[in-house]
Amino acid sequence: MSQSGSLSSPSKDSISMGTNSLTGTENLPRDFSRLSLFSSTSSTSQEEQFRCEGHAEHSLSCMKHYLQTEKLCDVVLIAGNNGKRVPAHRLVLCAASEYFSAMFTGSLRESEEFEITLGDVNGEVLQAVVNYCYTGTIEIREDNVEILLATACLMQLRNVVEACSRFLAQQLHPSNCLGIAVFAEHQACTSLLQEANAYTSQHFMEVIRNQEFLQLSVEQMAILLSSDELNVSSEEHIFHALMSWIQHESQSRKPHMARLLSLVKLPLLEPSFLVDQVENLINHDPECQKLIMEAMKWHLLPERRTQMSGARTRPRKATMGxxxxxxxxxxxxxxxxxxxxxxxxxxxxxxxxxxxxxxxxxxxxxxxxxxxxxxxxxxxxxxxxxxxxxxxxxxxxxxxxxxxxxxxxxxxxxxxxxxxxxxxxxxxxxxxxxxxxxxxxxxxxxxxxxxxxxxxxxxxxxxxxxxxxxxxxxxxxxxxxxxxxxxxxxxxxxxxxxxxxxxxxxxxxxxxxxxxxxxxxxxxxxxxxxxxxxxxxxxxxxxxxxxxxxxxxxxxxxxxxxxxxxxxxxxxxxxxxxxxxxxxxxxxxxxxxxxxxxxxxxxxxxxxxxxxxxx
The missing domain is CATH 2.120.10.80 (Kelch-type beta propeller)
Known part of the structure; x- marks a missing residue:
């Protein structure tokens, strides 16, 4: 092939001078439609789906770099807890969190503001959550898991909520399971609440020996005693646990005795226990006396048990053997x-x-x-x-x-x-x-x-x-x-x-x-x-x-x-x-x-x- 018909790389001069020639010569036709890039003998259309591996990760990495250098940031989040300012990109926050998506894409006032204060949010946790939106990673520790879980619930970061719930579930112990259950209920973490309640039921005999049990409110105590899942070999343990809780603050708790005693399955206790233990500790409260009489009738009139059956005569699963x-x-x-x-x-x-x-x-x-x-x-x-x-x-x-x-x-x-x-x-x-x-x-x-x-x-x-x-x-x-x-x-x-x-x-x-x-x-x-x-x-x-x-x-x-x-x-x-x-x-x-x-x-x-x- 002659030199005049060859293709060569564009020279720096031709590029810098803005020439229309690829080679710096006038030998090629200016109408590129006359060039054929594919074989004329091919009968099928050629196509390829190209996918760049790591493109999403690279893009997020670049966004994180812009975040760190505070370039192209279009919003500043301010922690209401300590005033810490955290710059960010709205697009990234919206992609990671439904909470921010609703905030920035709707008609809320915050969608027009550059600086947004987020209530009772901790600054360090806010920074960690924003970084998570860019990296997908976050550190969960014993000293931050509760506030991190609360913040993740607020911002609807489901994966972070699940990770924190799993972390807390691994820390369950007879000394803290009641507190974790209360916290999970407050945060509407259903899976963590179920695990905490199941742990409490399984380890009930150990739980009642800890301070958390004695600090339960009346309502919390009522919910606990209502469970048929409590792992006890006898209903006697339930009665003793209730009396221990009442005696911890007897003056304020005794007025609730009858209500809570109604949650103990007295008919399933031996008559001797009813007389020797229960009757001696209820101080002749008339409502409690009625419950004892009901239990005694259960034992004295077995032929009438069908008419007397109810929640108090239905044994807890563990007491059934x-x-x-x-x-x-x-x-x-x-x-x-x-x-x-x-x-x-x-x-x-x-x-x-x-x-x-x-x-x-x-x-x-x-x-x-x-x-x-x-x-x-x-x-x-x-x-x-x-x-x-x-x-x-x-x-x-x-x-x-x-x-x-x-x-x-x-x-x-x-x-x-x-x-x-x-x-x-x-x-x-x-x-x-x-x-x-x-x-x-x-x-x-x-x-x-x-x-x-x-x-x-x-x-x-x-x-x-x-x-x-x-x-x-x-x-x-x-x-x-x-x-x-x-x-x-x-x-x-x-x-x-x-x-x-x-x-x-x-x-x-x-x-x-x-x-x-x-x-x-x-x-x-x-x-x-x-x-x-x-x-x-x-x-x-x-x-x-x-x-x-x-x-x-x-x-x-x-x-x-x-x-x-x-x-x-x-x-x-x-x-x-x-x-x-x-x-x-x-x-x-x-x-x-x-x-x-x-x-x-x-x-x-x-x-x-x-x-x-x-x-």
């Missing part, structure tokens, strides 16, 4: 795990393991000892009784029954343990045995009127009830009760349905029967029920209440707190994990956390909070 579900049939032909339910966190965990495979057994609790009675191991029917020490988790053998039994019912009545009916591997049983924990021996008592296997067995008003079950020919709707004083069984009103594999439990002076099946012996897959019946011993009659959420039999049932629990079961095709609780007052079922393992024919029983093995 825990539930354990033992064994049962599962998809592996026999669950050996023992699951434990904690109502405070609504979850199940594996707490123990059975000593071996055992199905269709019964359980009872004597102190901290769980007794597992009878059943079958898959090959033969058992007469053995094992004892699980809930403290140590160890198993021991106790005296065996006189009769091998599976599908039996078990209950404690007046101290002794009763084993009712069942099947011995050959025939259905009507015999009943009683175990004396003092002599550690079994003896027969009067037999039932009917043979019963897989019946529901429960204790109500000092009598032992056997409900439904199967007699070999069919499922039963008959019910009979045993009086230990006369050693006799008498027939009661029958249920409206035949129920084999029925779950039973007692609440507020009534006996409840859950689910079950009415399957003929030659067709065990036939009908299962979701219906629930309630027996009133005062009228010897059954009535229907709200049904379970699903049809099932072999349900594990018990009373837990003031609710009835129905766990697991079999619906004809699946071993169920579902757990429901029934509120006798509202006549409603609600769902709880599911079992870890679906199981049918399991046994369920509440245990106290004193069991260290699972705390």
């Amino acid at each position: 825990k539930l354990i579900v033992v064994g049962g049939m599962d998809k592996n032909k026999g669950a050996t795990t023992i699951e434990c339910y904690d109502p405070r966190i609504d979850s199940w965990t594996v707490a123990y393991h059975m000593s071996g495979r055992r199905l269709q057994f019964g359980i009872a609790l004597m102190g901290e000892k769980l007794l597992v009675v009878g059943g079958r191991d898959g090959l033969k029917t058992l007469n053995t009784m094992e004892c699980l020490d809930l403290e140590t988790g160890t198993w021991t053998l106790l005296s065996p029954m006189n009769t091998h039994r599976h599908g039996l019912g078990v209950a404690i009545l007046g101290g002794p343990l009763y084993a009712v009916g069942g099947h011995d591997g050959w025939s259905y049983l009507n015999t009943v045995e009683r175990y004396d924990p003092i002599t550690r021996s079994w003896n027969y008592v009067a037999p039932m009127t009917s043979q019963r296997c897989s019946a529901g067995v429960a204790v109500l008003n000092g009598k032992l009830y056997a409900v439904g079950g199967r007699d070999g020919a069919s499922c039963l709707k008959s019910v009979e009760c045993y009086d230990p004083h006369t050693n006799k069984w008498t027939m009661c009103a029958w249920m409206s349905r035949r129920r084999g594999g029925v779950g039973v439990a007692v609440a507020n002076g009534y006996l409840y029967a859950f689910g079950g099946q009415d399957a003929p012996a030659n067709n065990p897959a036939a009908s299962r029920f979701d219906c629930v019946e309630r027996y009133d011993p005062s009228t010897d009659s059954w009535s229907t209440v709200t049904s379970l959420t699903s049809k099932r039999d072999t349900i594990a049932a018990c009373l837990f707190g003031d609710r009835l629990i129905a766990a697991g079961g079999y619906d004809g095709s699946r071993y169920l994990q579902s757990v429901e609780q029934y509120d006798p007052i509202t006549n409603e079922w609600t769902t709880l956390a599911s079992l870890l393992t679906g199981r049918a024919g399991a046994c369920i029983i509440p245990i106290s909070n004193n069991t260290n093995q699972i705390n």
Whole structure:
């Protein structure tokens, strides 16, 4: 190519002289539209989306430099606390904060002002917040977190609010959790308030030993005592905490005694405690006396508890203890795990393991000892009784029954343990045995009127009830009760349905029967029920209440707190994990956390909070 047709870089002279030539020559055409920059053979349009990495960071860095040198600043913020002046750029503040966006882009007076004073704002914190708008970083310390959080709330810097809330949540301690909760409520920091309240509830017994607790206002004390989440093993601790708070400033606080005492669940305290402790400390206040009388009636008139039930008779979650579900049939032909339910966190965990495979057994609790009675191991029917020490988790053998039994019912009545009916591997049983924990021996008592296997067995008003079950020919709707004083069984009103594999439990002076099946012996897959019946011993009659959420039999049932629990079961095709609780007052079922393992024919029983093995 000839030199005259080449392209060269523009010379300094040509640029400085403002020449129209790129090369300083006259050889190129002046009409650039005649130049082609792309291949003439290309059939598609060429394009590229260019993105400069770090552009936003670089731009903010430049803005921060302008801030530091106070160039192009169009507003000065003045801290009302100490008069510190902080220059800034409105655009940056608006981009980072909805508070400043509303201030500068609306019709507020401040949108036209160069200098703006911000109320009760600390100068150093204001400077830190403005720097955050440029850098996205801010230092949170113990000595600035409260005022920083308050300022961030004012300026609607959500990320800073969340960071400060997390910082304070990490500092929660029994000595400061109440104060942090009050501060969080004042600043409308919902997440921090929830964490502080949860911490206070969990560590209540430690919280009440700190000065913050004694300095609570009446309203704050009322809110605290109203919580059913307080982690106490007994309502006695709540009463003692209240009295400690009142005595701290007795003259000004005693007038509020009745109001606050109404938030203590007095009916759930032992009668001896009511007389020896509560009554001695209330100074004959008539309103307090009414509360004590109400509590005494709860104990004296158990048959009227349905009418007397309310907030004061509903136990706090922690005082209810825990539930354990033992064994049962599962998809592996026999669950050996023992699951434990904690109502405070609504979850199940594996707490123990059975000593071996055992199905269709019964359980009872004597102190901290769980007794597992009878059943079958898959090959033969058992007469053995094992004892699980809930403290140590160890198993021991106790005296065996006189009769091998599976599908039996078990209950404690007046101290002794009763084993009712069942099947011995050959025939259905009507015999009943009683175990004396003092002599550690079994003896027969009067037999039932009917043979019963897989019946529901429960204790109500000092009598032992056997409900439904199967007699070999069919499922039963008959019910009979045993009086230990006369050693006799008498027939009661029958249920409206035949129920084999029925779950039973007692609440507020009534006996409840859950689910079950009415399957003929030659067709065990036939009908299962979701219906629930309630027996009133005062009228010897059954009535229907709200049904379970699903049809099932072999349900594990018990009373837990003031609710009835129905766990697991079999619906004809699946071993169920579902757990429901029934509120006798509202006549409603609600769902709880599911079992870890679906199981049918399991046994369920509440245990106290004193069991260290699972705390």
